[in-house]
Amino acid sequence: MQEQDFILCECELASLRAFVASIEENFEVTIAKAPSTCMTMIRAQDTVELQEFYLGEALTTECEILVNGQRGYGICLGDEPVRAYCIGFIDALTQLPGADLQAVYTFLNEQLQLIRKAEQLEYNQIMRTRVDFKLMEQE
Amino acid sequence: MGYVAVKGGTEAIHNASELAEFYRIKGDTPPIDIQQIRAQMRLAIDKVMGEGGIYAPEYAAIALKQAEGDVYEAAFILRAFRTTLQRNYYSYVINTREMFVKRKISASFREIPGGQILGPTRDYTQRTLDTAKATETSIDIDAFLNSFGAKVDPEKMEGISTFGKVIDLLQQEGLLAPPDETEDRRLVDITREAIKFPAPRSARLQMMARAETGGLMALGYSSQRGFGSVHPTVGELRYGNVPVHVQDAGGRKRYIGKIEVTENEMITGSKAAKEGAPPYFTIGYGLCFGHNETKAICMSTLDTTMRRPENGAPANDQEFVLYHTEGVEAMGFTNHLKLPHYVTFQSSLSNTRAAIERNSQAGKELEQQLIQMQSV
Numbered sequence: 001m002q003e004q005d006f007i008l009c010e011c012e013l014a015s016l017r018a019f020v021a022s023i024e025e026n027f028e029v030t031i032a033k034a035p036s037t038c039m040t041m042i043r044a045q046d047t048v049e050l051q052e053f054y055l056g057e058a059l060t061t062e063c064e065i066l067v068n069g070q071r072g073y074g075i076c077l078g079d080e081p082v083r084a085y086c087i088g089f090i091d092a093l094t095q096l097p098g099a100d101l102q103a104v105y106t107f108l109n110e111q112l113q114l115i116r117k118a119e120q121l122e123y124n125q126i127m128r129t130r131v132d133f134k135l136m137e138q139e
Numbered sequence: 140m141g142y143v144a145v146k147g148g149t150e151a152i153h154n155a156s157e158l159a160e161f162y163r164i165k166g167d168t169p170p171i172d173i174q175q176i177r178a179q180m181r182l183a184i185d186k187v188m189g190e191g192g193i194y195a196p197e198y199a200a201i202a203l204k205q206a207e208g209d210v211y212e213a214a215f216i217l218r219a220f221r222t223t224l225q226r227n228y229y230s231y232v233i234n235t236r237e238m239f240v241k242r243k244i245s246a247s248f249r250e251i252p253g254g255q256i257l258g259p260t261r262d263y264t265q266r267t268l269d270t271a272k273a274t275e276t277s278i279d280i281d282a283f284l285n286s287f288g289a290k291v292d293p294e295k296m297e298g299i300s301t302f303g304k305v306i307d308l309l310q311q312e313g314l315l316a317p318p319d320e321t322e323d324r325r326l327v328d329i330t331r332e333a334i335k336f337p338a339p340r341s342a343r344l345q346m347m348a349r350a351e352t353g354g355l356m357a358l359g360y361s362s363q364r365g366f367g368s369v370h371p372t373v374g375e376l377r378y379g380n381v382p383v384h385v386q387d388a389g390g391r392k393r394y395i396g397k398i399e400v401t402e403n404e405m406i407t408g409s410k411a412a413k414e415g416a417p418p419y420f421t422i423g424y425g426l427c428f429g430h431n432e433t434k435a436i437c438m439s440t441l442d443t444t445m446r447r448p449e450n451g452a453p454a455n456d457q458e459f460v461l462y463h464t465e466g467v468e469a470m471g472f473t474n475h476l477k478l479p480h481y482v483t484f485q486s487s488l489s490n491t492r493a494a495i496e497r498n499s500q501a502g503k504e505l506e507q508q509l510i511q512m513q514s515v
Contacts, residue, residue, distance in 0.1 A: 002384070005394035039221065040228040040385055040395070041328070042194070044235075044345070046424035047404060048306055049318045052232060052326050053341040055348050056188075057221060058383065058398060059195035060228060069143040073387040075228070077396030079197060094268055119239070124296045125287070126241050133249060 004094065004108060005128050006088045011111040020086040020106045027096075029089065032071065033064035033083035067092035068099075141206030143482045163207050175509040176200040186210050187428020190466050191217030192349035194428050195396050211351070211470045218467050228385040231392065235402050235426070237301055238379040245305050246373040252303035258378060259430075305375035306404050306422060316409050316419035319446070327461045343445055343461060348427050351466025358464060359437030360456045362444045363384075369444050374404040374422065378430050394449055402426045405439035414512070421446075 008016060037059060045053040061081055063074045065088035072092025073085040093099055164170075172468045177184060177200045187199040191214040206212035219468040242258025245251045255262070304428045310317050311385060323339040334342055347355060362369045405423040425439030444454040463469060 002392065002394045006382075009394060019312070022182065035222055038227040039193070039224050040230055040383070041226055042398065043232045043405045044344075044348075044425075045232050045237065046422075047304060047402075048310070048422045048424065049317060049339050049345070051324060051424075053344040054326075054328050054330075055233070055400075055426060056192040056194060057226065057232075058396075059193060059198060059224075060385075062227060064388070071389070073389060073393070075384065075385060075393055075395045076389060077398070077456065078195065081174045084279055086356060095462070102162065120296050120299060121288075121291060121293075123239070123299045124291045126258055127297060128290065129242075129260075130254045131257055135249070 001102050003112070004090070005087065007108050007111050007115065008090060009083070012114075013080075013083055015111065016086045017082055020089055023093075024089060027093070028069075029066045030066040031063065031085075032066050033062070035061050035063040035074070035084040037061050037079050040077070063088045065089050065092050068096055069098040069099060143479055146482075147481045164224060171204055173197060173200045173204065175364040176203055182430060183208070183210060185431050186352060186434075187217060189428040189431050190214035190222065190349060190351055193221045211466060214351075215467050215470060217229070228395075230395075231386075232382040233383060234379045234402075235377065235381055235400065238377060238381050238400075238402075239299070239397070239442050240302060240377060240379040242378040243302060243375065243504075244373070245375045247306070247375075248305055251305050251375065252307075262442065294421065301402065309374070309406070309420060309422075314420050316421045334461065337448075338457055340442075340446075342489070343457065344424065344426075344438075344442065346461045347425070347441060348439070348467065350434075350461075350464035351430060351469065352434045352437075354464035354466060354469065355435050355441060358460050359440040362440055362452065362454035364417065367444050367447075367450045367454040369407055369440060369447070369454070371405040371407045371423065371440050373436065374406040375402075376432060376435065377402045378432070399429050400426055401429065401431050401435040403432070403435035403439045405436065405443060407443050438482040 008029045012031060033093065038061075038062045039057040040059050042055040043052060045052040058077055059079060061074075061076055061079060061084040063081075063084045065072045065074060067089060072090070072095065074086065074088025074091060076083050076087055082092045090104060094101060159288035180200070180203065183203055184196050184199045187203055187210055188194050188196065189197065191202070195217070198220065199213065202213035202216040202220075203210070206216060240253075240256060242256075242260060243251075243253065243256045245255065249255075306315070316353055318321070323337070324341070325339045326341045327339055327345075329342050329345050334346065338346075361367065363371065378399070378401045380399055382397050383395050384392050385395055403425040405425065407421050407423060408422045409419050421443060423441070423443030425435035425437070425442065427434045427438065441454060441460050444450070444452070445457050445460055448455050448457070
């Protein structure tokens with residue numbers, strides 16, 4: 001579930017929108033709660049004494065979608081109505097008893113590969129700045 | 140002196156607002172795209188989000204555009220916008236140990252878990268004005284991106300890793316002060332509950348997380364210079380992404396995205412609590428939205444100073460620090476001085492004139508008495 005959400009929150013919106021558009025006509029979709037923005041308070045804690053505190057709020061979009069009567073919730077950071085709808089739709093679909101999810105899993109796997117590849121590239125670009133400073137007397 | 144309500148002037152106010160908009164765009168240049176602001180004014184966006192107390196990069200970009208680049212005003216706009224939306228979720232506690240690290244350095248230890256990673260920084264380069272930026276073209280940008288991208292060999296990429304923390308080294312050696320059992324550790328929300336002093340540490344950290352960077356820097360710096368006498372060292376400064384999870388209406392834990400944060404643990408030497416007891420190190424903690432190292436460093440410095448009120452310097456005084464670094468309130472109060480104060484000023488003017496008159500009258504009477512005395 002969390003990996004599914006991770007992929008759907010981090011993948012390219014255009015791909016996600018196109019994928020959902022390609023399969024949603026096979027189902028009876030009802031928007032129980034249209035995508036709307038709200039706030040999420042971010043909880044944090046200091047790393048030594050574990051004192052919890054509120055860091056601030058984050059803009060969030062949420063919606064509720066029914067797919068063949070199965071309820072799904074779409075939640076993501078930002079003002080992202082299309083993404084929230086797609087997350088809600090796939091959330092409902094993946095809980096729908098008897099649904100053929102092969103296309104969904106294929107899409108999720110493809111997107112995960114793309115996300116991981118982009119992350120790994122950025123990580124390696126960052127790692128080029130790793131340094132081992134020498135003290136002056138070591139020269 | 141207080142300000143007074145006035146009426147009228149609607150047309151002039153409307154025209155003034157229109158004139159401000161005219162001044163924003165009168166240069167007849169192409170409109171700045173919000174995505175351009177997001178991408179190329181990264182640090183300004185982060186400052187606006189941090190001080191507005193809301194993580195919303197796109198909205199911060201809009202606010203910055205609307206405010207013609209005034210970070211205070213943009214943070215004010217975001218802070219006001221925040222109140223228009225319902226808070227429907229509280230996240231699970233974010234875990235900075237899971238951070239996708241983009242920068243990680245320590246000034247205390249040369250060798251740290253995973254090594255020192257400089258990340259995107261200008262700390263070690265000269266601040267010379269790059270006049271080539273004035274003529275930068277899309278072709279220049281493409282050329283740089285292609286060249287930069289080619290510097291990583293796709294065949295030799297290392298796997299992504301998270302990193303242990305520097306403070307763990309100190310903790311393992313038992314060098315950190317044990318938590319003060321008498322400290323107020325309640326979790327309060329300063330957006331829902333008026334702050335009272337002494338404030339719980341959670342309130343202090345929350346207020347500093349959305350405080351104005353310059354204010355925090357002024358007070359943090361005052362302490363570093365000796366007013367309050369905290370001599371801190373950066374234990375570990377990190378910047379990167381952390382995942383955010385919430386519980387949905389069905390009770391399931393859901394990933395909803397990632398936010399960028401800057402975190403700093405500041406190490407300070409501490410005197411022994413009692414005579415004969417060993418000295419310890421204490422850690423001041425700083426965490427804020429986006430990439431804002433000055434803020435995280437000063438927040439962690441002030442986290443330590445406010446736990447030592449006996450030093451008596453401004454940076455050790457909770458009320459002084461927290462009220463005067465609250466940028467939106469400070470800006471609001473400062474700017475309210477421009478509002479009409481006619482009645483109260485007229486009253487003050489009358490009192491001053493009367494006092495001068497009385498003084499002048501008394502002077503004349505005194506002069507008369509002196510003349511009379513001289514004539515006797």
